Amino acid sequence: MNAVWPIATVVVKELYRRKDFYVLFVLTALITLLMGSVTFFHDDRIARYLKELCLLLIWVSTLVIAITATARQLPAEREQRTILPLLAKPVSRGEVVVGKFLGCWLACGVALVVFYLFFGVVSATREHAWPLTNYFQALWLQWCMLAIVVAMSLAGSLVFAAPSSNATIVFLVASAILLVGRHLNTVALTLPEPAQTLVYALYFALPHLELFDLRDLLVHDWAPIAWWAWAAATLYALAYTWVFLLVAWLSFRRRPLV
Amino acid sequence: MDPILNIDNLRVEYRNRELGQGVTVALADLSLRVNAGEVFGFLGPNGAGKTTTIQVLLGFVQPTRGSAQLFGVDVREPTARQRLGYLPELTYYYKFLSAEELLRFYARLFRLARGEAERRIDAILKLVELESARRRPIKTYSKGMQQRVGLAQALINNPDLLILDEPTSGLDPLGRMKVREIIDRLRGEGKTVFFSSHELGEVETACDRVAILHQGQLKVVGPVAALVREHQASLEQVFLRMIGYPPTPTPA
Amino acid sequence: MPSPYLVLVFLLTVCVSLATWLQPHYLAWGGSRTGDGGLLATLLGESRRLFAAQFFFKADAYFHSGFYPTIFDNQIVEKELHMSEESEAARTPRPPEAEARTTQWSPGEDYGFLGSPKDWLDRFSRNFFPSRHTHLEQKSEAREILPWLRLSTWLDPHRVESYTVAAFWLRTRLGRPELAAQLLHEGWRANPDSYEILLALGRIDEENRHDPVRAHNLYALALRKWHRQQDGNAEPDLYTYRELLGHLVLVDEKQGDWAEAVQYLTLLKKISPNPAAIQRQIDEARAKLTPAPGPAPGPP
Numbered sequence: 149m150n151a152v153w154p155i156a157t158v159v160v161k162e163l164y165r166r167k168d169f170y171v172l173f174v175l176t177a178l179i180t181l182l183m184g185s186v187t188f189f190h191d192d193r194i195a196r197y198l199k200e201l202c203l204l205l206i207w208v209s210t211l212v213i214a215i216t217a218t219a220r221q222l223p224a225e226r227e228q229r230t231i232l233p234l235l236a237k238p239v240s241r242g243e244v245v246v247g248k249f250l251g252c253w254l255a256c257g258v259a260l261v262v263f264y265l266f267f268g269v270v271s272a273t274r275e276h277a278w279p280l281t282n283y284f285q286a287l288w289l290q291w292c293m294l295a296i297v298v299a300m301s302l303a304g305s306l307v308f309a310a311p312s313s314n315a316t317i318v319f320l321v322a323s324a325i326l327l328v329g330r331h332l333n334t335v336a337l338t339l340p341e342p343a344q345t346l347v348y349a350l351y352f353a354l355p356h357l358e359l360f361d362l363r364d365l366l367v368h369d370w371a372p373i374a375w376w377a378w379a380a381a382t383l384y385a386l387a388y389t390w391v392f393l394l395v396a397w398l399s400f401r402r403r404p405l406v
Numbered sequence: 407m408d409p410i411l412n413i414d415n416l417r418v419e420y421r422n423r424e425l426g427q428g429v430t431v432a433l434a435d436l437s438l439r440v441n442a443g444e445v446f447g448f449l450g451p452n453g454a455g456k457t458t459t460i461q462v463l464l465g466f467v468q469p470t471r472g473s474a475q476l477f478g479v480d481v482r483e484p485t486a487r488q489r490l491g492y493l494p495e496l497t498y499y500y501k502f503l504s505a506e507e508l509l510r511f512y513a514r515l516f517r518l519a520r521g522e523a524e525r526r527i528d529a530i531l532k533l534v535e536l537e538s539a540r541r542r543p544i545k546t547y548s549k550g551m552q553q554r555v556g557l558a559q560a561l562i563n564n565p566d567l568l569i570l571d572e573p574t575s576g577l578d579p580l581g582r583m584k585v586r587e588i589i590d591r592l593r594g595e596g597k598t599v600f601f602s603s604h605e606l607g608e609v610e611t612a613c614d615r616v617a618i619l620h621q622g623q624l625k626v627v628g629p630v631a632a633l634v635r636e637h638q639a640s641l642e643q644v645f646l647r648m649i650g651y652p653p654t655p656t657p658a
Numbered sequence: 659m660p661s662p663y664l665v666l667v668f669l670l671t672v673c674v675s676l677a678t679w680l681q682p683h684y685l686a687w688g689g690s691r692t693g694d695g696g697l698l699a700t701l702l703g704e705s706r707r708l709f710a711a712q713f714f715f716k717a718d719a720y721f722h723s724g725f726y727p728t729i730f731d732n733q734i735v736e737k738e739l740h741m742s743e744e745s746e747a748a749r750t751p752r753p754p755e756a757e758a759r760t761t762q763w764s765p766g767e768d769y770g771f772l773g774s775p776k777d778w779l780d781r782f783s784r785n786f787f788p789s790r791h792t793h794l795e796q797k798s799e800a801r802e803i804l805p806w807l808r809l810s811t812w813l814d815p816h817r818v819e820s821y822t823v824a825a826f827w828l829r830t831r832l833g834r835p836e837l838a839a840q841l842l843h844e845g846w847r848a849n850p851d852s853y854e855i856l857l858a859l860g861r862i863d864e865e866n867r868h869d870p871v872r873a874h875n876l877y878a879l880a881l882r883k884w885h886r887q888q889d890g891n892a893e894p895d896l897y898t899y900r901e902l903l904g905h906l907v908l909v910d911e912k913q914g915d916w917a918e919a920v921q922y923l924t925l926l927k928k929i930s931p932n933p934a935a936i937q938r939q940i941d942e943a944r945a946k947l948t949p950a951p952g953p954a955p956g957p958p
């Protein structure tokens with residue numbers, strides 16, 4: 149696993165030399181500040197709607213960054229044939245998969261820290277508070293969620309042929325899980341028998357990305373979540389990430405490169 | 407003495423994607439050995455299977471049958487490539503990195519110590535004459551410069567075996583000369599060079615031994631001088647005869 | 659190269675936020691054009707009602723600190739949104755929930771519409787979102803729901819609830835009755851026939867400006883409008899009717915107009931779930947009425 153770290157750093161370098169992140173960050177900041185400049189009933193301490201908007205933009209931005217950045221990694225390597233000199237080095241394909249994953253994930257982590265700093269400053273100007281534990285938990289869990297998404301995109305980029313269709317599929321799947329994942333059990337219970345078991349099975353098999361969404365707790369100043377739940381969610385993310393990386397490795401292991 | 411590069415009964419079939427099904431046999435039972443210190447020319451017309459052979463040696467393509475070793479290690483093991491340098495037929499490098507960063511990245515993959523890596527990067531950039539452009543992103547390089555980056559990355563680990571896939575195709579005369587110079591220099595250092603080509607002039611002067619491949623089959627192997635003597639013809643005539651040109655049956 | 663989703667999402671957000679940002683300037687510049695919904699509404703076209711409803715729900719979610727039902731939570735959401743009933747809540751004291759907000763989740767709490775967990779995953783997931791029924795406890799937090807209601811009024815000026823609920827919060831928790839009155843007047847201009855807005859305006863006069871005469875006039879007007887709209891209705895809005903009558907009785911009592919109070923109480927008794935109590939009130943009012951000849955000040 150010696151090659152993992154160098155590969156990851158090259159990925160991070162690439163992502164930060166492209167403009168995507170800056171564009172998204174500037175847009176997020178701009179929209180948030182624009183909305184922040186509206187005063188409702190001459191009260192400048194109203195904070196939650198702004199926090200909610202800012203977090204929504206952060207979630208969309210980082211999801212887009214994670215998926216589009218990861219989905220093109222391996223296809224671009226193959227299209228531009230940079231994979232050939234890379235794999236001609238004493239590097240295994242597993243190391244390439246893990247390195248690409250790690251690079252994308254770390255880049256997302258850096259992006260998250262920048263976004264959350266901005267969020268922290270925005271909400272501090274309104275609420276005059278720095279609930280650091282809450283911020284840490286929210287950032288960490290969102291990062292864990294992005295690990296699953298990144299691994300999923302990486303596996304998808306090997307399973308689906310075109311990188312754009314892969315990005316679309318992963319984006320749709322991730323959004324669908326975030327929106328309805330939590331309710332699939334409720335839906336299942338309303339269905340007749342064969343469908344019920346199927347939907348319930350899907351409910352248990354899906355990676356529940358919405359678990360990692362602490363936005364509402366953050367917006368409404370709830371207390372931090374229990375640390376055991378935080379740790380369990382981290383392990384949950386780890387398990388799914390591992391599964392998707394395994395899928396990626398299995399489909400990449402024997403594949404002809406050209 | 408163990409060969410540095412060993413190919414045993416290698417067969418590679420490509421499944422045809424078209425409706426007709428069936429397979430293309432890119433390599434049919436190829437066996438080949440290259441010894442340490444040799445400069446070996448791997449000849450064949452377009453489509454003979456040269457690139458396929460090299461891709462098996464690098465683990466890019468799984469053989470249908472047979473096996474191959476580098477330094478006595480199966481090519482499926484990444485460690486087989488520790489002392490190897492490879493220049494692809496056609497390639498591009500990470501455009502967003504500079505030559506220096508690219509070489510540093512590859513040096514890390516070979517686990518070179520930092521100080522040594524920097525020394526080698528300086529030396530190699532001098533060798534391929536990219537010193538003045540070393541900090542510019544590769545995307546600003548001309549085509550010739552990009553090819554020289556390719557050569558530089560193949561040499562970064564001071565390899566004992568260098569595999570070059572048509573290293574001179576698409577180069578201008580100056581570029582070819584540079585490649586030949588480098589091959590000579592490596593021979594002087596006692597390195598092994600395995601390169602494919604269909605340009606016979608340079609092969610004749612540069613190689614100790616050659617192999618001629620045609621339609622996936624090995625036609626002949628041996629020192630250039632011995633082949634010329636044996637067939638009573640120039641290398642070019644031998645080559646043409648081996649690939650069935652002129653299409654009249656050749657006398658034994 | 660940013661992806662197409664991003665472009666879409668951001669364009670939409672840019673539009674809405676730009677419009678939101680421009681809205682106040684536009685209003686200030688164009689005078690009172692709230693009748694047609696202003697710039698924001700024009701920009702969003704017909705979908706604005708959907709957005710307005712969405713933001714109104716959002717306000718309710720904020721009232722519950724993020725604890726809100728989705729379309730999947732099959733338990734029917736009370737038609738009358740909870741937060742607008744807070745006026746009732748002022749009379750019926752709630753169990754103190756303040757400490758629940760700082761303690762961690764434990765079984766047996768108030769799950770509300772969520773019901774008890776259906777499986778382990780469900781149980782586990784409730785650690786990660788507001789899964790307990792709470793209400794805004796600190797006074798200052800009430801301000802947080804206002805932006806959504808304000809957006810709702812901009813998007814759909816005919817959504818009367820947005821005005822009345824926002825005004826309620828401004829008047830009670832935030833102690834800004836003048837802002838509430840201003841907002842209600844804006845709503846009245848857009849909805850001249852709304853008895854709800856008149857009721858809310860009347861309550862500002864009654865409770866904050868202590869002007870029972872003006873309040874009485876507003877209530878009386880509201881009652882006439884109520885009759886015009888709800889008479890002959892199969893399911894009339896009795897909730898507001900009861901409130902109107904109740905407040906009319908209160909201002910009548912304040913002004914000592916016991917005769918009229920008895921009239922309204924009689925009407926109230928017909929629809930009250932507790933007619934006996936109303937009868938007692940009627941009797942009390944009558945008692946004050948009979949020795950009246952002395953100092954009975956009639957309404958002007």
Ligand SMILES: Nc1ncnc2c1ncn2[C@@H]1O[C@H](COP(=O)(O)OP(=O)(O)O)[C@@H](O)[C@H]1O
Nearest residue numbers: 406420430432450451452453454455456457458
């Ligand atoms: N990826 C592939 N899929 C199918 N056929 C291939 C593929 N790569 C090479 N071939 C076929 O295998 C044969 C050998 O190709 P190659 O090794 O590239 O030849 P050379 O390098 O000697 O010109 C050719 O007939 C070529 O068409």
Ligand SMILES: [Mg+2]
Nearest residue numbers: 456457458495
């Ligand atoms: Mg070739």
